[in-house]
Amino acid sequence: MFHPKVIFRIIGMLLFLEAAFLSSSVAVALYYGENVVPALLYSIAAMVGVGALLVCKCRNAGRDVSRKDGYIVVTITWIIFSLFGALPYMLSGAIPGFTDAYFETMSGFTTTGATILNDIEAMPKSLLFWRAMTHWVGGLGIVFFTVAVFPIFGLGDIHLFAAESVGPMRAKLHPRISVTARWILTIYLGLTVIAAVSFFFAGMGWFDSVCHSMATVSTGGFSTKQESIAGFHSPLIEYVTALFMFLGGVNLSLQYMFIFKLRPKELIRDTEFRVYVTIILCFTVAIFFGLFFTTGLGVEESFRSSLFQVVSVQTTTGYATANYVLWKPILWLMLCALMFIGACSGSTSGAMKCTRITILCKVMMNEFKRIVHPNAVIPVRMAGKVVPVGVQSAILAYTVIYIFMLVCGIVVNMGFGIDFLSSFGLSVSFVGNVGPALGNYGPMDSLAALPAGVKWFSAFQMLVGRLEFFAVLLLLTPIFWKKR
């Protein structure tokens, strides 16, 4: 059952929300006396206008959101948000082309952090702030934000929530979804504030601190410097950034348990968290030795560079302090593997997520066990609990779709004449919402030179990857649209 009026009404209301977010940029523009204020106001006017139109036209719609409506709302919202979010760039002339502006905005909302800009320092500060803001909103999820802040959707909350955040196994923190969302938002907000203050004391300016905190906690990756974090030339800032990227990659519900319920054991016992930490440690050590022996870097510098790149890529943030494509191939290949793995489910990061990888490995190991013990009934356990077979097959399906999407990306990119390594890197990076890729599109390269077709398809990959495939791809299946 579809309720088009309900869907449009919700989208209309969400546009008001986007206008509210954009207003903060106006404040920044006024503070710095920038001449982009009219462009920002026109954009806000467009959002409010279209929003008001939709809400008025559909004001007599019911409050019930069906499950199918949930999927449509979430997908369309992300597309429309990026559309309107691109207006400030275009109207101000900072990014004149529609393709580039849309790519940049989608990259922002999906917390990918891949940019087509060639001279970030020359951008108006208000637009840099807007870029960071898109990360921050997209990190938790646009709909999530709304559920947490205004309970406007009535009974449909749960369907919208389910459509946007599809982790393999979700645990509610509170019987009511809106309260759960609010608690998670509190943690997120708290982390952001602490990050901003920490950055400031580590030596950034206020503006840079705020922008970076929003882009770090959301594991986005837009920086206010062309050289990313390397542009600050400060080891302290690099360590602080690594810390907050790491925290951004930890399940927010777990952090809630840790901080408010004082149950540190829960964190330590959590299988996914342990896998996450183990992966970071192993890769950091491996790459540290690689760097130490193949480059002229000292011990501390090798370690810092290794740690930063590993955390940045695994949490799918995409900041860089070194141009890793210049490293030995085995080293950037390891980073590429991390792009695929990702951090914890229930965090702001993208990619496969550690839970899925762990369950996949266990399913695989069980197949070996089954050959030795053909009659055994072998469970997959996560933190002592048995993972239902349904969840296991859903994860296998997820993996297949993930790989299919990667291959599609490679084919499309190569079709536009990009070399294999770069095509592969771009595809892995965008499906996982990481940012920097491999080959000619490493962390220090701009993506401005990509063909328009590649940009559009990449934007699609980011969206699909951020919403974990099923929500978006469901709309492309005939079953979804059948009346019965």
Added chain:
Amino acid sequence: MRIVIVGAGAVGTHLAKMLSAENENVVLLDENEEKIGRMESLFDLQAVVGDPTKISSLKAAGADDADLFVAVTPDESRNITSCILAHYLGAKKTVARIDNYEYLMPKHKEHFVSLGIDSLIYPEQLAAEEIATNMKFSWMRQMLEFGGGSLVMIGVKVRSNAQIINIPFKELSRDIPYHVVALQRGDETIIPRGNDVIMPDDLVCFMTTYDQISYIRSITGKDEFSEVRNVIIMGGSRIAVRTTKMMPENIKVKIIESDLKRCHKLLELVDDRVMVINGDARDPELLRSEGIDDTDVFIALGDSSETNILACLAAKRAGVFRSVSEIENIDYISMAESLDIGSVINKKKLAASTIFQMMLKTDVASVKCLTFIEAVVVEFPVNRECYITRRAVKDLGLPDGANIGGLIRGGKGMKVTGNTMIQVGDHVIFFCLEHVLKKLEKYFR
């Protein structure tokens, strides 16, 4: 004594039979008329049909003036509810059978008493504890601890390689560190006198202290028994689940269960140490592919006693040295003994020991049942001057079928001889046949 038993299942009917044989006034209450109809004609008891959670049917069964109210249906919530109701109606003591380990924790005991439930029994847990002890000392049939381990009672099947066979007891040295309380030879239970001897294939009950266990092991010729590492359990019953939890950490356990649904349920109940296998444990092919050759102990915990006995025999033939079998049918226990099944687990007997304890008017520290002999071992604390403290043991005139196994004085286990005087503050461990138990009470008044 008026005793109301709720639930005519395996445990309930056994208790009813046993108690009516002891001339108690037993009322059996169950919803299922078919189950209890026959009981009334076979045994001297009253059968009442009714819902045990209804006040009217509890009254009809006479729960209001019951001295002991025992709820042993398979459903713990019903047991708890009917105990609460019976207590409210006026039953003096109530016992509920449960199936939840958390309820047994000491910190919850007060709450259950305040609800009107005086005692909880968890036969599956008791059975699991017994099996786990058996894994630790696989060369013995049964081990019971008294006074927190100061004294232990050990049941051992003696073979022809034992040092102590064919020596009359009077010729054994006076300062041997153990006391033989009973022998089971075939169907006969012998309380040994000076001229008796231990013969091969006797089941011998030793009473000794914890540190002498290895001495008993060597004199009974059990030194070649190796440590248990791999165990196969047939049947994923509740006992099996509890057993895996009680088992020492270093033992690898495989549970073979024939019902696939139950297998999936089991996975949620056991931890990673346990492997669940779907199949029939009587199938030698399956046993071989699951490594029966490397298995030290085979434990049969299936629903039917017959199947368990057969499965144990099959496993023994496949090369397992030790087997443990759950046998609910009490008549089969001696048969299992003659087939050399090994240790026997019987839920009913375990439940019965708690009930014995509830029935005695004197305070007892514990009552424990032996599975292979129709006998109990009781720990009596001597709280004040009474008959037993006034005479030496040889002059007490103890009834036939009762025997003092030892005593605990100041936390230490001691052997008892004919000249020992029992003092106030001692704990006396009696070995006695089941029907003699009540006669012992008068010695403590």
